[in-house]
Amino acid sequence: MRGDSEDDREDRAESAGRGIHWFRNDLRLHDNTALAALADRVEAWLPVFVLDPELLGAGGRETPRARFLLGCVDRLGDALARRGVPLQILEGEPAKVLPELVRASGARVVSWNVGATPLARRRDERVRRVLEDAGIEVVTCRDHTVFGPGEIRTGKGDPYSVYTPYRNAWWSRWQEAPRWSAARSRIPKATIPPGRGRRARFASLGAEDEAAAQLPTPGEDAARRRLRAFLSGPARRYHLDRDRPDIDGTSRLSPYLRFGAISARHCVSEGLRAIEADPALEAGISKWLDEIVWREFYAAVLENEPRVLGESYRREYDGVRWSRDESHFEAWCEGRTGYPFVDAGMRQLRETGWMHNRVRMIVASFLTKHLLIDWRRGERHFFEALVDGDPASNNGGWQWAASTGTDPQPYFRIFNPVSQGERWDPEGRYVRRWVPELRDLDARVLHAPWKADRPIPGYPAPIVEHKAARERALEAFAAARAGRQADRAEGQADRAER
DNA sequence: TTTTGAGTTGTTCGA
């Protein structure tokens, strides 16, 4: 009491009930596990976001994903401001700037939802150590997926490496112990009052120009609106339309899930409720829920086996002798391979930061099989360009397309970009939209323009011939398998000798 | 321990 101001006494008395929530890939207030845990523990709080260069990636703030992320942070700030809570935005390395804010605010507890990648986990551990050394309590939760990598296991306790049994186990687990999303958002009651020197170094988000960049509207409100619109609209036909890039038949929730503007739990919960309310939606929505479970599967694969970020899941295919033809890689990136369906996809990606999933498979197959270019290069390009780029799903998808992953596409199953185009874009609306040079071409030759009567001005001839490229890929993959078998046989012989 | 059934999304060939 002596000499202390009224405020200071209050500060000390309440600091045990003060906490900070560190927002990362959980940019929402509803159904946020760690935030709700903090609300159970403290009276007053401050939300913080750290603009970490590592989070933005190599492209800085100008990539579609970074812009979308910053837009989500911006909207989160608005939503918090409406509740009278100022979002603190710090810039720099979390292990450095977070403890400073903790000190200045008098918080005794810091909460966050754990990261899923090896990189994020290392960063989290650095921060945890610094805070705990300073006597701060750290509360972490798993929140990014419905079930964690340890929760869905085979009878022997091993992680699943095949999707279908994983999915079955996932749903059994849900039956036993469903994880419905929280009905309402739960945040601490009060805000930590602004104290001396607490004002954070405020970073400018630069979150303008979303419309110009053709990005989806960022933020939690937009995510929930989109989910509702999907469930009451395209979901009914999802099982029929989802492979048609010329139809807007998917949920387009991937960017929101990526940054946690909506939780996977909420998607599953709302999907199941929608089926309950209208059983006619079952066919469409259960197919869509399957995609959420795929996301869970790949997240679990990455956490259980982080090596997949650099290596083939099936080791024998690390022996494939990949092509290093740079002009092929550039043509692929820029959407001028001479195969309209492939080029349409790559241009959609370049212009919007998003690509329809069916087309992702086709262009990935084209790069790894027709051009015989290492899947890691395609994975990196996608990761840099995609607004929804997620390390786990991106890696899983690429390894599947390259036939190197869990549940691989059999290596002899090589997508034919012409017949795939004819099948999934029958009138050519998708190609015409993204490859305007071909806009007036007859639908009968649209997916194989070299068959047209005359050359198309400004559109390239195919950079590889389908049949020959296919045979080259088959040989390269067969050789890798043969090499692996030879290695194995040699290893066995060695062991036998000893 | 052995057996059994199954495995996201296709393509090509020849009858």
Next chain:
DNA sequence: GTCGAACAACTCAAA
């Protein structure tokens, strides 16, 4: 034009 078979064995997961 349509249809079924081959593609190439292999591994996983559970009974």
